[in-house]
Amino acid sequence: MKQDYSYVGHSVDRNDSYAKTTGHAQYTADLKFPGMLYGKLIRSTIAHGRIKSIDTSEAEKLNGVKAIITAKDVPSMKYGLSPARFDENIFCIDKVRYNGDKIGAVCAVDEETVYKALKLIKVEYEELPAVFTWQDAAKEGAPQIFDEYPNNLNTEIHHHFGDCDAALKDAHYVRTDKFQGQRTYHAFIENHCSTAYWDGDRAFLYSSCQSVHYVQYHLCRVLGMKMGNLTVRQTNVGAGFGGKLDPTGLDFTAVILSKITGQPVKMWYDHNETFLNGRGRHPITMELTTGVDKNGKILAHKFDAVLEGGAYTGLGIASSYYAGSLLGVLYEIENYKFDCRRFVTNLPPCGAQRGHGQPQPRFAFEHHIDLVGEAIGVDPIEMRLVNARKGNSITTAGYEVKSYNLVGANKMARDASGWTDKKGKLPVGRGIGVGNGGFVTGAGFCQYRTDYPHSIGMVKIFDDGSKAYVYSNAVDIGQGSDTVLMQMAAEAMGYPYERCQMITGDTDLSTLDFGAYASRQTLMAGWAVKRAAAEVKKKILAKACEMLRASGRVKEGYGYLDGPLTPEDLDCVEGIVFIKQEPAVKLTFEEVARKYFVDHGVLLGRGWYHPGKLGGNHKGAAVGTSPAYSSATQVAEVQVDMETGQIECVDTWDVHDSGTIINPKLFHGQVHGAFYMGVGETIWEEVKFDMKTGKLLNGNFSEYRLPTALDMPPVESLTLDDSYEPNGPYGLKEVGEGATTPTMGAVANAIYDAMGVSMTELPITYEKVWRALRDKKASGK
């Protein structure tokens, strides 16, 4: 299947290398426009209450204040991800629903004046009782946060495939375990920023977002604008991890305030506000019941999950489905029951974060299955090998899986980590653990109902052939999508990669792509630009054929050419067009492209991608469908200080079944970063609130504890050579999110192996470990 390629599979340098290492790379907050004003949101200071009055009169008198807006000044249409749960307004209309909720916005001539004005605005509330945990939200007679969600129940899912109860009756061993996840945050370093200006009836918005298309769509829907009248643009984005996918209050208000003032307006969050904007991982309360036969084969699995959603739905509806929909891809489980509830609470909303909805359920399952294996005397990796999905199969829920080598990933991780010599043989305090995971390579459906293709690509060759412009609004938030898209385009048209240029981040100038989420871009935008580039190549070969025939350099009718020269006799590689049977007869791509321009005008190639109808007919089947699924195994080795509870992650291994690797250097970088986020969430990270006021307690990086360079273990990132995905361009599939999903399980299992106490609550902090060890000692076991 694999071929020798000029660019695909090569570790070319990133296209943004110079800009990002020299400080020239511009991010949204770096942009300046003449006459630009600065603005911030007015935020609620209570968790739940009716707004009685908003007095902006003092602030309006402050010199330099240009405009102050509240709900009465903006459209009242609600937005969100799923129409049934559109529940968020630009500004709160009657009620505030969390401490930090959006009440209005101020803009002024400089930042200092904005902060001064915010202090002068007085909001009077009729305070209502608030709920900060799902347990309180679900209680009979609990305060109602939304009229449309009785008992604060936002979403309910009940999937039942096969017959769990019958299968559990026949099981050799049945076990139930409970787990608790925590609220975490994406913690990108670049805060959200949106800057807008108007030209006549057209608005231009720069947004640090993950999808220019969705920002354009949602804003136009709420603001009642034609999409052609709102251009959404993008500079570099200082990472996203899911936290820049929903439109923010900044996007809406920058557009509205710049219209009102007639001046460019820059809206920005400070660091604390990015935490208030929220949309990070839901804390999930989980109960798992599994029945196995004596070899560890899973006969039935029941998964009950409750997500604590915070104040609004946003992407949380998809998080809920993802919590349960992908387990059946990873393991072959005939009888599977997934029950899920999502409650709203008076805290910032939760949403999508790397691995969307899946990492905590993976943690729970991967630890649970080790406990099951331990009880019946089956090694953890053996447990996984017995149950791992094989390729070319259909899941119980009806998803078609093409390439899938989880078995190979487990075996390679076992060998690379020295598992067999270590498991059960390490001294007390040292442990080794394994976890599996994987992800979709793009979601099967758009975020809203549309028959649009999921990605459109275009390639334009500059007039004289000296440059190839690759068009796609796929968003490079750091993962390197621009680089790999150009590698694929260059490969497909036989043009030098170094002379490709990405045209992106502009809804006017570039072409539709739904953006960076669900690990979709390399596959979906990849197909679109590959097809566009292939069309360019076809035109180049046809023109070259014409030129060669006219030149008289080809002896037609002799030898290998028994007839006239045809485009099929030619190929083009790295900018050289040649006759396949006689490579010495050649033209440059550049001269052929120039001739094409002279004869026909601009040389364009166009491509598109739509995943088509994907399987699964049950309600909610849409979340989990994908053209291709990755799988991965991680092994972690840890050292636990049995006196203090301190955990050191010593060594880690990742094997990712990712199809063809387009750029190994960038691929491994994704694995490192995914593991980094996973290990941070396993041991250190948790967003905390005052449980009386709902006030955010640690919206900063000294108290929200990210791992530093001193905490991060080495990661050996390995790949399976024979992995090839027929549904991906060049045989690729995802890596960026899937590699976060096994981490919590692997590290938690290693901690269990080291200390002998099962830790079921994330994060597994030093303190929790110390307490668990103390209790173990006290109980004398």
Add this chain to the structure above:
Amino acid sequence: MSSFVVDKNGIKRYAITMNVNGSDYTKVIKANTLLVDLLRGDLDLIGTKKGCELGDCGCCTVMLDGKSVNACLLLAVDCDGREITTIEGIQDGEDLDIVQEKFIEHAGFQCGFCTPGMIISSKALLNETPNPTEYEVREAIAGNLCRCTGYVNIVKAVLDAAEDL
């Protein structure tokens, strides 16, 4: 103390001169102006990023008289008469510094937002410790948070740069 003028509201503005990337700049600023805001706002040196504004993330790291500091924790008036080096000042004309080259070679960045600060911290380390151990590299960049890379390729890049120095 540098000379100042008083505006109509009674607020003092100080005239300071500092050398940034080899050139002297004289600016009239308020006492509470942060170095990061002066660099970004007045001098358009946007390579110095603004992240947490609390000294936690390190993306505003610059060199003050050769030592790495957080520009969000420094008052610009305290930099009067001193030498600042930002990310824009470490390359030699068209030639990138070896640390920049190695960050590119090893893909020691992804979104790039922490990168200027990360490179400055690495430069400051190598200026004092040309042959650092891996631990010394990790310690030197421990005040620079990166959410994308897990630091793996950054550490490789800095160690490799030290080899080539």
